[in-house]
Amino acid sequence: MLDQTEGQIFLSEKRELSIINNYRSFSSIKEVACGNLIKFDDDTLKGGADVKITASQNCKVVIIPIVGAIELTDATGKNILIDAGGAYIFSISKGETYTIKNIYAEEMVNFVQIHQTNNGLKTPPKEVSFDLDFARNTLLPVGNGVHIGKYEGRSEDTFQLYGTIKSVFGFVVEGAFEFQNRLLETRDALLITLNNANEKLQIEFEALSNNAIIIIIEVETKA
Known part of the structure; x- marks a missing residue:
């Protein structure tokens, strides 16, 4: 795609x-x-x-x-x-x-x-409170548009944004991820913005190592 x-x-x-x-x-x-x-x-x-x-x-x-x-x-x-x-x-x-x-x-x-x-x-x-080991391979809501997840190697996930939110910020706490076709390693971060304002923002990512942890934040940006 x-x-x-x-x-x-x-x-x-x-x-x-x-x-x-x-x-x-x-x-x-x-x-x-x-x-x-x-x-x-x-x-x-x-x-x-x-x-x-x-x-x-x-x-x-x-x-x-x-x-x-x-x-x-x-x-x-x-x-x-x-x-x-x-x-x-x-x-x-x-x-x-x-x-x-x-x-x-x-x-x-x-x-x-x-x-x-x-x-x-x-x-x-x-x-x-959240349990990353119990709910592996899925994003857990922390609150205020902040999410966190722990993934096994080669596990894939998607993050769909609705409404007017057109940007997300991803931060790799541990391990490595392919995040919207970009490689992110431990403590790297990435701000993703959708070019087409008429579309919904869907982020695809894959863990490239075991016990990889990522934080994803919904970001409000001015039109």
């Missing part, structure tokens, strides 16, 4: 790196226009460390631990424990802060931070 999409690849080794004391952050899309997706960071905290994050604008935040568990303190002072296999979604206003802490004394933790503009509309926070 003729590919009617255009893509922008964000290679792992070309991500912007920030290191502050015991906190390391790789930004896939900093200074790049990705519609309502304004932040996608792959972060690591050393044992016992914490980091304070300030919102650059009104947005919805999705936190997904990849390795280990973290404690999040939101702008109201509420503490939430989030473990791998879970996520936490909340709204935050420009200038507000939240803190993420590694609950382990010595082991490092790895987590993903996703910020999406929300036009100032706040919604109640939500805790999400």
Whole structure:
């Protein structure tokens, strides 16, 4: 089938790196226009460390631990424990802060931070849990247009978008995928946009390694 999409690849080794004391952050899309997706960071905290994050604008935040568990303190002072296999979604206003802490004394933790503009509309926070091993070879909804899945080698899947959404952002957490005819390896990302506004966007992808994990995000872009 003729590919009617255009893509922008964000290679792992070309991500912007920030290191502050015991906190390391790789930004896939900093200074790049990705519609309502304004932040996608792959972060690591050393044992016992914490980091304070300030919102650059009104947005919805999705936190997904990849390795280990973290404690999040939101702008109201509420503490939430989030473990791998879970996520936490909340709204935050420009200038507000939240803190993420590694609950382990010595082991490092790895987590993903996703910020999406929300036009100032706040919604109640939500805790999400999922089992990637139980539901292999399928995408699981995390919330707010974010999906995650774990696949066996050579497993194929499709992702169909409906309505006005014409772009998706894919990030390979582990392993390798062929994603809409593009090769993505560990921590690579890709923004796919449909050229024809009258068609529905359908993404096809295939895992090229065992236990490959991918995050896919629906992205709202201006017409």
